[in-house]
Amino acid sequence: AQSVTQLGSHVSVSEGALVLLRCNYSSSVPPYLFWYVQYPNQGLQLLLKYTTGATLVKGINGFEAEFKKSETSFHLTKPSAHMSDAAEYFCAVSALGGGATNKLIFGTGTLLAVQP
Amino acid sequence: NAGVTQTPKFRILKIGQSMTLQCTQDMNHNYMYWYRQDPGMGLKLIYYSVGAGITDKGEVPNGYNVSRSTTEDFPLRLELAAPSQTSVYFCASNDRGGTYTEAFFGQGTRLTVV
Numbered sequence: 001a002q003s004v005t006q007l008g009s010h011v012s013v014s015e016g017a018l019v020l021l022r023c024n025y026s027s028s029v030p031p032y033l034f035w036y037v038q039y040p041n042q043g044l045q046l047l048l049k050y051t052t053g054a055t056l057v058k059g060i061n062g063f064e065a066e067f068k069k070s071e072t073s074f075h076l077t078k079p080s081a082h083m084s085d086a087a088e089y090f091c092a093v094s095a096l097g098g099g100a101t102n103k104l105i106f107g108t109g110t111l112l113a114v115q116p
Numbered sequence: 117n118a119g120v121t122q123t124p125k126f127r128i129l130k131i132g133q134s135m136t137l138q139c140t141q142d143m144n145h146n147y148m149y150w151y152r153q154d155p156g157m158g159l160k161l162i163y164y165s166v167g168a169g170i171t172d173k174g175e176v177p178n179g180y181n182v183s184r185s186t187t188e189d190f191p192l193r194l195e196l197a198a199p200s201q202t203s204v205y206f207c208a209s210n211d212r213g214g215t216y217t218e219a220f221f222g223q224g225t226r227l228t229v230v
Contacts, residue, residue, distance in 0.1 A: 106160075
């Protein structure tokens with residue numbers, strides 16, 4: 001079975017500062033990992049994903065994340081926050097396999113506020 | 117392509133009423149999902165389907181039913197609405213063939229049960 005833990009339900013940064021959103025996962029099989037962003041009153045949009053290969057993945061809007069198997073982590077970073085980055089961010093885990101591993105399981109989300 | 121389309125966008129139900137949330141996708145995806153989103157709880161999987169005619173329970177299936185008669189459509193049924201079902205509901209789909217593809221989400225249905 002898979003699960004996701006996002007540390008920090010609310011994160012506040014100043015415009016131009018580093019953004020770091022934490023995600024740890026648990027999976028009994030090699031995981032597929034995702035970060036989604038949700039703007040107010042919108043659906044979820046994929047920021048980036050890790051399936052196989054390079055462990056540092058780059059996504060849209062300048063975000064990137066690194067898969068660290070030894071730490072079971074997939075933290076999301078952005079070097080310089082913009083006001084437009086204010087949104088809720090969700091980490092998710094899945095796997096290509098039979099049965100329960102097929103499901104996409106989400107963390108509880110981190111609300112990012114960007115201060116001027 | 118329209119992607120994943122959910123209807124209605126908003127609905128107010130009285131306790132005990134029933135309704136169907138519609139979801140359709142035009143990407144020929146084999147997997148489809150229903151989630152509910154509650155503040156501070158993230159997204160919880162209600163039901164999912166791996167193809168037409170095949171459905172399975174997620175984390176929070178009680179009070180809901182689904183069917184998957186076609187690849188495109190995956191309606192969610194609430195038979196006896198309860199205040200605990202007040203939530204935002206999202207439908208999603210993806211392709212789980214040889215290569216995993218991202219899940220695409222609808223815009224959501226905001227349901228209030230009073």
